[in-house]
Amino acid sequence: MEEYLEEAAMYLMSIRPQYANAIFSKRKKYELRKLSGVKPVEEGSVIIVYSSGKVKSIVGEFTAGEIIIDTPERIWAVVSRPGTGIGGDAWAYIRGARRAMAIKVENPRLYPRPVSLEEIRRIIPGWMPPFSYKRLQPGERLYELIVRRVRRV
Template sequence: MSSILLLSIRPEYANQIFDSNKTVELRRVRPRLLNEGDLVLIYISSPTKAVFGSFKVDTIIEKPIAELWEEVEDKAGISSEKFYDYYQGTKTGIGIFLKDIHRFSQPVDLHRLRKKLPELKPPQSYRYITDKQLRIVYSLGECSR
């Protein structure tokens, strides 16, 4: 069974995804139910606060920090200084490689999202959502899956 993830991403990094300058999302912890081929909705965090689109998971890697940097340095949209700051205190890091990136024709801002799905809280990091919630978000974003 596939998982559907609502992933919170900072505006600067989300914009790089939609501009095709960032093809791997970095995480300190792997979402345990996330696998290749799963769908991820991109929630752009404050100050934007909206779901802007989605991507599918191509592959997921977990490697020691220095090895991860070697593999993602030209794909992560981040400087080495920020990369090593982000992973400070951890031995391994996660790289989620993206494919099939789609931008909604109309972003789903937090107000509209809460109106239709009051039970769905924006995640600090990530949250799993149901097929029904996904259909509602897609209808709000005027994007067919």
């Protein structure tokens, strides 16, 4: 598992605590993003979840299943079905975007313990979580010093 970064792309994604909790309790089946100037996530990627808000911690990961990239209206037609865990506030989030992305959540896994923003900044001073998401690159300090260790357990 330590070589996972070389096998699949890995992204760090900021998610509000209530949605992160819904993902890890397996209630939320899709994560939605507006696409504006960022490359879409790749199917099969590992999504490292940074729970924002009051939590401010890296808490777990999931695998990106099917990726749907389309207009918000077409995305909404797919993800608003019963049982997907997506509510009307998600529509308010993607409405008005030129393109949006729905990431099917597969294999959600909480880490044995969260890694707080404070802990991360002790190791990587001044580190800031991404506003939406960013691809982690091989050898990147966040992965090598923090994520790799927490995933090993």
